[in-house]
């Protein structure tokens with residue numbers, strides 16, 4: 001060892017760097033390994049010229065053509081440009097929604113934003129977000145979950161934010177540069193440019209040339225701004241970004257200095273920003289949902305529970321890891337979490353943290369960015385399932401919309417009620433009581449909700465949405481106060497098969513498959529119906545993602561300050577979990593729905609509907625299918 | 632061999648430090664450890680080693696790995712990569728040694744290569760198990776290719792037929808045309824090999840056989856090279872069969888057709904415009920084929936076709952041509968009061 005020291009000292013004295021700049025061009029191969037060839041162990045994916053999804057990664061022109069075709073003449077999909085990239089290319093965004101900015105009930109529509117392709121080399125990202133648009137487009141003509149989303153949410157999808165960088169990776173799909181930059185201690189030996197381009201294309205041309213290449217006039221392989229470090233509020237505040245333009249995580253000269261980040265902000269404004277309820281930035285790899293806790297406890301908890309629901313869709317193969325409040329790296333999920341107070345994620349698509357060795361890859365440290373083509377069809381499907389469930393959850397909690405009770409055999413109506421929008425934030429209850437409820441008579445009870453409540457398996461049977469475990473049957477009780485003021489309660493039989501799959505059959509689903517439920521009941525003689533002071537229904541049911549009913553439909557649920565507003569629990573207090581609906585009274589004693597005078601539950605917050613005032617309101621012309629017509 | 636001596640001399644230097652309790656390193660710490668002069672010199676010494684010296688080096692390093700895992704794992708990783716190079720020895724004892732690494736538990740963990748957040752995630756700095764598996768797989772592949780080249784030279788079609796398609800595809804890819812012609816009728820061949828045979832020989836019959844037997848994924852890989860190896864008329868016929876028989880590949884086949892451009896392709900593509908699943912790809916193919924005849928046909932559709940897939944795809948074809956003549960056709964459509972209003976407004980948005 002002593003003999004080595006003079007050599008080292010000599011090098012230092014000569015001012016020579018101990019680490020020589022490596023400037024070689026790398027080539028990715030399946031099986032061939034050499035000094036500048038890296039064997040991945042699976043075929044190196046090349047961009048595929050196909051508009052429709054295949055076992056592979058579509059070239060940008062075909063991907064964009066596919067989306068333009070789906071949009072042209074569509075009632076549910078339209079395209080806009082968000083502005084131009086650094087090199088002047090249009091950055092398109094697709095709006096998947098009907099065009100009225102209202103939910104099916106008439107309330108202001110919420111919005112969500114999905115961002116693809118912010119990091120150029122992460123090819124799974126544009127495929128996955130495009131797959132979500134394709135799923136919505138494919139299913140738009142059937143009244144299921146997808147149509148519910150299209151009519152009740154404005155979904156904004158950017159297929160490829162970093163369009164210049166993405167084209168650079170597709171221009172050199174099997175080539176890259178070994179790093180020429182030793183000034184970034186955290187990311188020193190990382191491959192750059194070509195297939196491994198991460199940043200935008202600021203200050204660089206589209207040639208791939210190594211510094212020792214005699215034809216290489218401009219050594220710009222390391223240039224560009226990391227668009228996921230260019231955002232408020234944490235730009236340039238951590239060691240995970242750099243002020244050196246050659247760094248892999250260069251944060252740019254100012255927040256939102258880059259046209260691509262400005263385009264992302266323009267996308268948020270299309271929500272408009274005040275209507276946003278969810279943001280996901282699609283990256284690879286590590287198989288995890290990253291997020292940022294902001295210190296807003298309700299928002300942080302909702303971000304976690306939303307992640308829990310989405311993760312369960314894929315068997316919890318994906319993790320969840322939020323950064324603590326007050327620190328960050330300048331990423332886009334932080335921007336949306338802090339600025340817009342909504343659940344926001346950096347979703348790192350598979351493979352897991354160990355990269356493509358999980359598919360038999362040969363252990364190259366960056367192979368996780370090169371998902372094998374044979375995996376992408378599955379990944380598209382899995383993440384469409386997970387993301388659509390997340391969108392469904394953020395579209396809003398479930399609430400009861402209508403009830404009808406008829407005598408089973410004669411069809412004679414006994415009781416009809418519906419919640420109808422009264423203004424931008426409220427519903428009023430319209431009730432018609434046609435006959436008293438009697439014991440030992442067979443009735444049919446039909447309940448309708450404001451969203452699809454159940455999924456179906458391949459055989460058409462009622463089922464949980466993938467990975468969820470929600471009680472499939474609702475809990476339904478008839479309860480009240482007898483003539484002496486004593487409470488009574490009778491549980492009704494509520495089989496899982498009661499969910500109504502189709503719109504149009506009678507008794508039917510309302511707007512969307514499985515948004516309504518039908519059961520039969522017969523109350524025993526002992527039920528103290530005669531002279532009862534109050535008779536009401538008591539319902540407990542959760543939506544596909546496990547969100548319980550809004551216990552007070554009078555105040556419509558919205559999103560405000562990072563949490564739900566108008567979302568009451570069983571005791572009438574506003575919160576984020578919902579509860580039992582007891583709003584429908586066949587006999588009304590005029591007592592408030594919650595708080596003093598109600599016969600159970602602690603005193604709660606506000607929003608009791610003025611039931612007596614509405615009682616008996618004429619419902620001329622109300623026919624279920626009539627008012628259920630799609631706008 | 633002086634370089635070996637240098638490396639052996641360096642090893643104690645590299646590995647002498649007592650083992651650190653921590654197994655987690657920041658990337659910065661890792662780089663610092665590896666950018667020392669000793670590590671650099673070890674790297675250079677490794678590069679000069681004769682292939683036969685690599686396996687003993689692995690054994691030597693493994694024996695000392697617990698003492699200073701960072702440089703040891705780095706050295707093992709580089710050595711395993713060098714062993715993949717053509718000409719590196721791989722006998723049974725070498726395979727045994729590498730197989731012993733397949734269950735290797737990494738001792739050096741670092742944050743993941745993607746630096747977005749990443750707190751709490753630790754990954755092996757060197758995935759030695761996967762690297763060893765890769766080296767073994769490459770050795771096996773080298774052996775298989777060597778056997779296939781031998782069988783090719785001795786014209787042993789029966790032996791070749793028993794080999795993996797991917798191996799044959801590589802060997803057929805480098806074989807002479809004469810050798811391949813001799814094999815063309817000696818099938819059946821696995822699809823990956825048949826695709827290379829059909830492409831190298833430009834053989835329409837083999838292409839038809841391929842269409843009948845290959846999976847969608849195999850055909851997807853074959854579309855571009857095979858279509859350009861056949862004559863334009865043959866390729867047109869083959870791609871047309873692909874469109875009809877393999878719906879999942881119809882788009883890829885239609886886009887490939889757009890690169891051919893015989894009259895027959897244009898007619899076929901124009902006829903597909905109103906097909907719900909094929910129309911858009913036909914439009915994109917036509918956009919790349921902006922002949923006067925295509926432009927005239929599209930302009931005629933703009934003037935006369937009712938609102939529907941055919942009209943929409945004709946508009947898209949002109950949109951994707953993205954030149955002055957196409958834009959003026961679209962402009963004329965926008966101002967034609969009798970044409971469908973919604974489409975006119977969407978097209979107007981394209982032109983803004």
Ligand SMILES: [Zn+2]
Nearest residue numbers: 119122283284
């Ligand atoms: Zn990323």
